[in-house]
Amino acid sequence: MASAGSLILAWPFQAVAQQTGRPTMGVLLVENREPFWSLFSEGLRELGYVEGQNLRVEFRSAGGKLNLLPELAEDLVSLKVDIIIASETPAVQAAKHATKEIPIVMAPSGDPVGTGLVASLSKPGGNVTGLSAATAELAGKSLELIQEILPSVHRVAALADPKNQFTKSFLEQINRAGSLARVDVQTVMVSNSADEFETAFESMANRSIEAIIVQPTLPRARIIELAREYRLVSVSGNRSFADAGGLMSYAGSLADRYRNAAPYVDKILKGAKAADLPVQQPTRFELVINLKTAKAIGLTVPPSLLARADEVIE
Numbered sequence: 236m237a238s239a240g241s242l243i244l245a246w247p248f249q250a251v252a253q254q255t256g257r258p259t260m261g262v263l264l265v266e267n268r269e270p271f272w273s274l275f276s277e278g279l280r281e282l283g284y285v286e287g288q289n290l291r292v293e294f295r296s297a298g299g300k301l302n303l304l305p306e307l308a309e310d311l312v313s314l315k316v317d318i319i320i321a322s323e324t325p326a327v328q329a330a331k332h333a334t335k336e337i338p339i340v341m342a343p344s345g346d347p348v349g350t351g352l353v354a355s356l357s358k359p360g361g362n363v364t365g366l367s368a369a370t371a372e373l374a375g376k377s378l379e380l381i382q383e384i385l386p387s388v389h390r391v392a393a394l395a396d397p398k399n400q401f402t403k404s405f406l407e408q409i410n411r412a413g414s415l416a417r418v419d420v421q422t423v424m425v426s427n428s429a430d431e432f433e434t435a436f437e438s439m440a441n442r443s444i445e446a447i448i449v450q451p452t453l454p455r456a457r458i459i460e461l462a463r464e465y466r467l468v469s470v471s472g473n474r475s476f477a478d479a480g481g482l483m484s485y486a487g488s489l490a491d492r493y494r495n496a497a498p499y500v501d502k503i504l505k506g507a508k509a510a511d512l513p514v515q516q517p518t519r520f521e522l523v524i525n526l527k528t529a530k531a532i533g534l535t536v537p538p539s540l541l542a543r544a545d546e547v548i549e
Contacts, residue, residue, distance in 0.1 A: 257289055258504050261311035261319040261337075263304065263326045264296040265452060266475070271322050271493050275342065278497030297326070299454045301398070301427065304329035312337060318503055320496060323452055324401045327352055331363055338509040341365030342496035343487070345451065345472075346404040347514060356514040364509040365499050367516045368472070368487055374405055374448060375412030376485050377470045380522070381446045382416060383540050384468055390419045392444045394435070396453055397424040405450055423447075427454055436461045446470070451486075455479050466532040477523040477548060482534070487517030521545040 264271060272294075276286065284290045293314055295307035308329040311319055319339045321327040327344040331352060343366035344352055353359035356367065374393075381388055393409045395402045406422055413420030423439060425431045439447070446468035449458055455471075459480040462469040469476075470483040477484035486492075499512060525548040529536050541547055 257291055258317040259291040259293060259314065260500065261293045261314065261316035262295065263308055263311060263319060263321040263330055264294070265301065265304070265323045265326050266299055267296060268294060270475075270489065271342070274490055274493035275320070275496055278494035279500065282497055282501045284497075284500070299427075299456075301325050301396075301452070305332065308333035318500060320500065322493075324350060324352075325399060325452055327363065327365075328400060331361075335362055337362065338503045339363045339365070340496050340499045340503070340509070341367070341514070343368040343492045343517075345369075345401045349404040350400040353514055356516065358510070359512065359514055360510050362509050364512040364514055366492055366496055367514050368451075368492060369517050373472045373485055373520070374408040377448045377472065377483075378409060378412045378416060378418060378420075380470055380483055380485060380540070381448070381468055382418070384534065384536060385445060388418060388445050388468075390421065390442065390444050392421050392423045392439050392447045393450075394423050394425055394447055394453060394458065395450045396426055398426060399450070399452060401452070402450065409448055425453065432457045432461055436465055439467075440465055449476065449481070451476070455481065463528060463531055466534075468532075468534065469528075474521060474523055477525045480525060480528055482525055482528045482532070484521075484523045486521060488519040488521055491517060491519055523548065 286292045293311060293316060295311055297303040297307060304325055312334045319330045319337055320342050321330040321339055322342045324344045327341045330339045339362055341347060345368045347353045347367050352363050393406055395406055410420055423435050425435050449471040451471055451473035455476055469481045471481055472486045474484050474486050474489045522544045523546045524536060524544045527549060
């Protein structure tokens with residue numbers, strides 16, 4: 236009865252929205268609303284869209300719990316939203332699984348071709364388009380950064396999620412870079428369990444792992460804590476990793492990756508088809524170094540690397 240009541244209440248609102256021409260946009264996030272919304276909404280405002288005035292927005296966040304994404308995506312579909320904005324690969328995958336009709340904008344997603352989200356970057360096909368994070372391609376760069384800080388590094392672990400389709404591309408790039416650099420790269424599969432993280436770090440300590448490359452969509456908080464506890468160099472392809480206390484991040488510009496999704500929304504709401512809009516790749520990249528974390532693990536960051544950093548967190 237409660238469910239039926241909610242549907243009865245929701246229907247008139249949607250009908251009014253359709254009559255007044257105010258579209259409804261669903262937003263599906265892996266983590267919290269910020270900083271995504273402040274940057275993305277800025278791009279929307281530049282195109283004339285303001286939440287509550289000429290655009291209705293339905294937010295759904297998994298709070299880092301990836302297993303919640305499918306249900307949240309289904310919820311947005313049941314609301315009959317006009318378009319879905321999904322940030323990060325697991326959210327985009329959940330949205331695509333939930334609907335083949337509603338247009339989906341990636342804001343962004345890693346390796347959308349390799350994960351099967353789009354047919355190609357130039358001609359996506361289907362109902363998905365948007366931004367590629369190029370995260371898999373940057374995984375090799377992460378190894379280069381580790382070598383600059385630890386020139387004698389021999390063993391590096393790649394922390395990856397066994398349930399994520401992006402994992403294959405992520406590991407392929409790291410292993411290729413490790414082979415060229417003659418660095419032993421060992422894969423460590425972890426998901427969302429706190430016990431898994433504890434066991435993984437104990438195992439890495441026993442294997443004399445010196446540094447870790449963290450898949451961007453893995454839960455960050457506990458990994459960052461354990462990396463500091465075990466005094467490991469850590470790097471990820473997500474800016475929020477360094478902001479939260481990880482040692483380094485190297486990724487496409489955060490402002491670009493969120494703000495540049497807005498024009499896709501504008502074009503689709505004006506009648507364009509997602510299948511016809513090419514996927515955009517990042518053109519600006521940012522290196523962020525957390526100097527506070529470096530000091531906490533007793534690491535001296537070379538001045539040459541600090542000079543190249545786009546931001547140093549002190």
